[in-house]
Amino acid sequence: MLGFIGAGSMGSAIMRGVLSTGRFNADNVVASTAHPQHAAALAEELGITAASSNTELLRLAGPGSIIIVAVKPHLIGTVLDEIRSEAAAQHTVIVSVAAGTPLSLLASHLEPGQPLIRTMPNIAAAVGQSMTAICANEYVADSQREAVTDVFRAVGVVIPLAEEHFATFSAIAGCSLAFTYEYIDALARGAVKNGLPKSQAVEIATQAVLGAAQLLQSRIAQGATPASLADSVQSPGGTTVAGVTAMDDAGFSAAVVRGVQAAIDRDRALQG
Missing domain, CATH: 1.10.3730.10 (ProC C-terminal domain-like)
Incomplete structure (x- = not known):
């Protein structure tokens, strides 16, 4: 399953790109937003599942899911604090698209050992032409990294990059x-x-x-x-x-x- 916390311009662009390639069926995509009516509108338009809260999203996505956190950088710590326990319980892979937010900071809001991937797409994802960088912490398995890479390939080109070069x-x-x-x-x-x-x-x-x-x-x-x-x-x-x-x-x-x-x-x- 693939979950999206936040469905603004970046989150929705990735979501639409993934669905257009058939990498995930709409039945396997769930989204939550700060405004539930927005998630409901997306669910009606795309056939995905709308969650009423971020923690419910993780429960609906289930064990081993990929959760893309597509919120503004100043909000990501609060969101990760909220889903911290559920993310660990569900053995999910947390994926951030937040600019200027290193893995160490993201990890400080999650349980020890949480698989965590940092990505940096751009707004050309809206037309399938993003250039995305990706790096992961030591708890991410190769299969998980490849699955997340496939998600971002749906909206453009992906390169692995050492985090020191993200800026x-x-x-x-x-x-x-x-x-x-x-x-x-x-x-x-x-x-x-x-x-x-x-x-x-x-x-x-x-x-x-x-x-x-x-x-x-x-x-x-x-x-x-x-x-x-x-x-x-x-x-x-x-x-x-x-x-x-x-x-x-x-x-x-x-x-x-x-x-x-x-x-x-x-x-x-x-x-x-």
Whole structure:
């Protein structure tokens, strides 16, 4: 069984992704939310089971289930305290998607020996394109780790990652979505400045960025790098190299590196 405590944008995206792949049948998925009417609406829409409380969810999910705790970081300690005893009794695997919340902190709200997995998906899970990192404590069996990995493969790509790198991962796989949206919007503003309607400019820029990412992804195995592909579209004296040079003069690359570092520093500060 698969349980979801919290069904906001991230929890519901994972839930829908898992159901769409058939990895779990709706009969084997149970959810609880802070607002029971939300869980009831999801149950009616998706055919899953709605639990009236978090502890009831664990009982309904039963022994050996996977419980994904998809609540805000400032709430996760309270939720884990609430389900602590039941999670141990049911031999469940607890999975966190909370940013900036290390395994040690999560474990402090659970019984000793509790199997615990930390993940870091991003909001592209809503369209099956998440980049998710995963790490586990020593009590997680290989079969449990693989089962949880399969859940997140339903909404994108999954990589195992040492927890010490989670802050960096969060910056380049989570925060970077906002950076990318800002970049697309800036491209569109440049086009609007020259007479193109904003909606059309956004559509054009979005497809261009999507195409660039997919082209790079398709050629990485052949040794391509972002720099080599950038060089391949810069003809001597051409428009592209003029634009790249102007962006470099304005500090584009340095600003991106600073943004990544600021995100990493903030993540580490939140962990204390």
